[in-house]
Amino acid sequence: MKVTINSWRGVATWRWVANDDNCGICRMPFDASCPDCKIPGDDCPLVWGQCSHCFHIHCIMKWLNSQQTSLLCPMCRQEWKFKE
Amino acid sequence: MDNLSNSSTNSSTLEKWLEYNFPILINKIKPDVQNDDMEATEENFKMLSLSFCLQSLVIPKIEKYMRIIIAPKFWSKFVNVSEIDEKQGFQNFTTSVNELYTDSSKLLPMLKKLELAGSCKDEYCMYSQVNILDYFKLIIRGTLLSQIPLYHTTIIEHFYKTAFNVFCNIEASSTTEDLHNNSTILCEGCKQEQSNCQCQIIVDVFHETNKKLIQLGLLERLVGSILTSLIHIRIESHVHRVCNRTFDSSQLEPLECWLETVVMNWLIRIYSGGSSRSMSLDYKVRNAINTFKQKLSYFLYETYTRERIDQLFNIVIEYPDSRAAVDDLRICLERTDLRKYLIRTLQEALKTRLLHPGVSTPDILTAYIAAIKALRQLDPTGMLLETITEPIKVYLRRREDTVRCVVSGLLDESSTSDLADELARGGESIQLDVDGGASPQEDKEDWENWQPDPVDADPTEFMSTTRGRRRVSDIISMLVNVYGSQDLFVNEYRTLLADRLLSQLNYQTDREIRHLELLKRRFGEHQLHHCEVMIKDIYDSKRIDGNVQLDKKYNSEKANFSTSALILSAQFWPPFKEEWKLELPVYVQEQLDKYVKAFEALKGNRTLCWKPHLGNVNLDIETRDRKLNLNISPIHATLILHFQDKNEWNLDELSELMHVPTTVLRRKIGYWVSQALLVETSRDTFSLQEEIATNNSRNIQTTIVTDMIDDEEVESAMASASDQREEELQVFWSYIVGMLTNLDSMPLDRIHQMLKMFASQGSGAVECGLPELRLFLDNKVRQHQLLFSSGLYKLPKP
The missing domain is CATH 1.10.10.10 (Winged helix-like DNA-binding domain superfamily/Winged helix DNA-binding domain)
Incomplete structure (x- = not known):
């Protein structure tokens, strides 16, 4: 008997490669969108800080905008800098 | 007789004279000899009545005569009813009435003379102020009825039944000629051979008898109730016959027509003693007939309504075709007081015929939808619907697969699905019971057309009736409201959608998008947000896959088969069934890993987790005598790929290799056995079959297994609700x-x-x-x- 595979269509789920499951600000899973978004993934991406913490981009932007003086990571209180 | 007036008249002359003129006084009907001299004149009577009351002398005698002679004679024909057949009964009654008539008419000359004498002057005498003839009729009636035998009705029934049969037959034959042709040997009317049909004679005798009864004033009292019951039976049997036909035509008009022509004509003939024209009747009789007709008409309606209510379950099931019957019923319900009966009967029928384990859920749903439609037509206020379908709702709540059936009904593309039609037609969004009261605005707009609830409405339901009326308009809302919650339906739809999206071979989503848009109109955007993301996942997968296929690294080390993927957002899909994790063949897994690498390169910081048991594989199988091209699931593919390396496997070995429990494997391997590629050589050991066996018995077995596999294959990839x-x-x-x-x-x-x-x-x-x-x-x-x-x-x- 000879079996030839013509095509293999698999099913997969995607996830962010992050050191946590949930966004520290909105407490939603990273793989879901932030509360303001409807579509996860490209439309609601994650960003990493230099302190290695990551958040939904919309969440951290909202946080940073609300800060009066210096911009700190909400998790470790270090100065927030986007990881390049 | 001039000396009569003289005071010196001796008593014997007076006696003779009285005996001559009123022979009843000496217990005779007629005087022995005719003697004109003795004949009384008006003058005489006037003189006489001045001095004493003739009536009180004569009438008691007449009464006694009636009591002792005439009445027993009349009733003598009415005994031994059990031995008398219909024909005999007819004759007995005729003779009895005839004799009564002749006997009574013999008394008439005396009554006339009494009449001449004028009424009694003594105002305390009971015969003052009476009309002698009327009083005589009263005597007849009173005496007869006082001696009425127990089973007299049988004879009277015989008489009228025979006559009515004949009459109906004449009516029928005058309208439908063909009925009477040589096909029947016996005449339908008189049950005699056609050649000596007695119909005409019977009719004549019948009318003659009726005329006599009318003259005696006996018709109403003697035969009224029997006549009524006879006609009632007739109506019942006629209605029953009419209702046996299909429900697709209205029967009210034909029935009224039948009542008017057949029954009323007959009644008029009875009352008028033969002539069929009501014109010749006097006012009083016409009135009586009219009252009678109203009663009969009500009875007709009631009978018809009951008959239809008993058939209501069937009417409901056949609904769009039985529209006419439902309309009939609606009109009838307005005229009769049978709503309670209707509710009880239909609920009972539903309980015994629909709501038991033997009926499949889709059938119950179909019936429910038909009931909604039919009852909505029957009662636009929705009160009946609400009351009657309550048990269906309660029962559906207990069935596990109700939601699934409703949802798949909604998505059914075939034209037979009522629900899909209903969904496509659109409608207002679903209002739940818990949403609070109807807006007062709405109530005010329509206050001029406000209608009170029907009297049988449940007062505890009062608060929901305004909304109830609105809910009636929408079948889908009613079905969704069976559970009082949309969540269940949305979840079920999500599961169903997941299965559909995963099982399709290309990235087609048009149909699902259309359904989703329709559902969104009903359930609202928010509820179906997850589903929207799911469809978008499929759509995006196509694009991502396109990009991955262009990846240089991926292409350079490409295997000899193509790989693609559906990439899902796990948070938005219903949970997958994952009791075990399938181990794929090494070279397939390598290829998939490469795909992940390509994806990671494309989308930074993101990776993929395969669901190895899901997906779709297209492969060619070539054996010594066959060539197959199959679309199968990964687990089936993995199985057969293992058999490529080794011809014989034990289930336990396979289980260890594939990380799949043996129970699951045994089920899955059945597919290949059904394809006649594998055979179970010994227990739990399967080996490859290069050539198909020509053994017949095996073929039969194969087909059975195939059926089994088909059943198994529809199993959902999602965890159950x-x-x-x-x-x-x-x-x-x-x-x-x-x-x-x-x-x-x-x-x-x-x-x-x-x-x-x-x-x-x-x-x-x-x-x-x-x-x-x-x-x-x-x-x-x-x-x-x-x-x-x-x-x-x-x-x-x-």
């Missing part, structure tokens, strides 16, 4: 464990209260009812994670 729910409830488990560690043991309602206080707060909190919690806890008890004794739950001692 109840599993999902259980997963949700797990949230509570940590709370419960915490509670019980601190407080040792607690009753159910305490636990429920605590959970309500601590666990179910904030948005997105899981709601959990008391019964559901009990089920959950009992489940934990069964798993030995909890102890339950004397109403208290506690944790087992470690």
Whole structure:
């Protein structure tokens, strides 16, 4: 008997490669969108800080905008800098 | 006789004269000899009545005569009814009436003379102020009825039944000629051979008899009730016959027409003694007939309504075709008082014919939809619908697959699905019972057309009736409201959608998008947001896959088969069934890993987790005598790929290699056995079959297995709704464990209260009812994670 595979269509789920499951600000899973978004993934991406913490981009932007003086990571209180 | 007036008249002359003129006084009907001299004149009577009351002399004698001679003679024909057949009965009655008539007419000359004498002058005499003839009729009636034998009705029935049969037959034959042709030997009317049909004679005799009865004033009293019951029976049998036909034509008009022509004509003939024209009747009789007609008409309606109500279940099932019958029923209900009967009967019919385990859920749903449509036509206020379909709702709530059936009905593309049509037609968004009262605005707009609820409306339902009226307009809302919650339906739809999206071979989503848009109009955007993301996942997968295929690294090391993927957002899909993780053949897994690499390169910081048991594989199989091209699931593909390396496998070996339980494997391997590629050589050992066996018995077995496989293949890839729910409830488990560690043991309602206080707060909190919690806890008890004794739950001692 000879079996030839013509095509293999698999099913997969995607996830962010992050050191946590949930966004520290909105407490939603990273793989879901932030509360303001409807579509996860490209439309609601994650960003990493230099302190290695990551958040939904919309969440951290909202946080940073609300800060009066210096911009700190909400998790470790270090100065927030986007990881390049 | 001039000397009569003289005071010197001797008593013997007077006596002779009285005896001559009123022979009844000496118990005779006629004087022995005719003597004109003795004939009384008006003058004489006037003189006489001045001095004494003739009536009180004569009438008691007549009464006695009636009592002793005439009445017993009349009734003598009415005994031994059990031995008398219909024909005999007819004759007996005729003779009796004839004799009564002749006997009574013999008394007439005397009565006339009494009449001449004028009424009694003594105002205390009971015969003053009476009309002698009327009084005579009264005597006849009174005497006859006072001696009425027990079973007299039988004879009278015989008489009228015979006559009515003949009459109906004449009526029928005058309208439908062909009925009477040589096909029947016996005449339908008189049950005689056609050649000596007695119909005409019977009719003549009948009318003659009726005329006599009318003259005697006996018709109403003697035969009225029998006539009524006879006609009632007639109406019943006629209505029954009419109702046996299909429901697609209205029967009211023909029935009224029948009543008017056949029954009323007959009645008029009876009352008029032969002529069929009502013109010749006097006012009083016409009135009587009219009253009679009204009663009969009501009876006709009532009979018809009852008959239709008894058939109502069938009418409902056949609904769009039985529209005419429903219309009839609606008109009838307005005229009769049978709503309660209707509700009871239909509910009973539903219970015995629909709501039992033998009926499949789709059938119940079809019937329910038909009932909604039919009852809506029957009663536009929706009151009947609400009351009658309550048991259906209760029953559907108990069925596990109701939601699934409704949802698949909604998505059914074939033209037979009522629900899909209804969905496509669109409509207002679903209003739930819990949404609060109807807006006062709406009530005000329509206040001029306000109608009170029907009298039989349940007052406790009063609050919901305004909304009830609105809900009636929409079948889908009614079905969704069976559960009082949209969540179940949305979840079920999500599961169904997931299966459909995963099972399709290309990235086609047009149809699903269309359905989703239709559903969104009903359930609202928010509820279906997850589904939207799911469809978008499929759509995006196509694009991502396109990009991955262009990846240089991926292409350079490409295997000899193409790979693609559906990439899902796990958070938005219903949970997958994942009791085991399938181990794919190494070279396939390598290829998939390469795909992941390409994806990671494309989308930074993201990776893929394969669901190895899901997907679709297209492969060619070539054996010595066959060539197959198949689209199968990964697990089937993995199985057959292993057989390529080695011809014979034991299930346990395979299980170890593929990381799949043997029970599952045995089911899956059945597919290849049905394809006649594998044979079970010994228990749990399968080997490859290069050539198809020509043994017939095996072929038969094969087809059976195929059927079995087909059943199995529709199994859902998603966890069932109840599993999902259980997963949700797990949230509570940590709370419960915490509670019980601190407080040792607690009753159910305490636990429920605590959970309500601590666990179910904030948005997105899981709601959990008391019964559901009990089920959950009992489940934990069964798993030995909890102890339950004397109403208290506690944790087992470690």
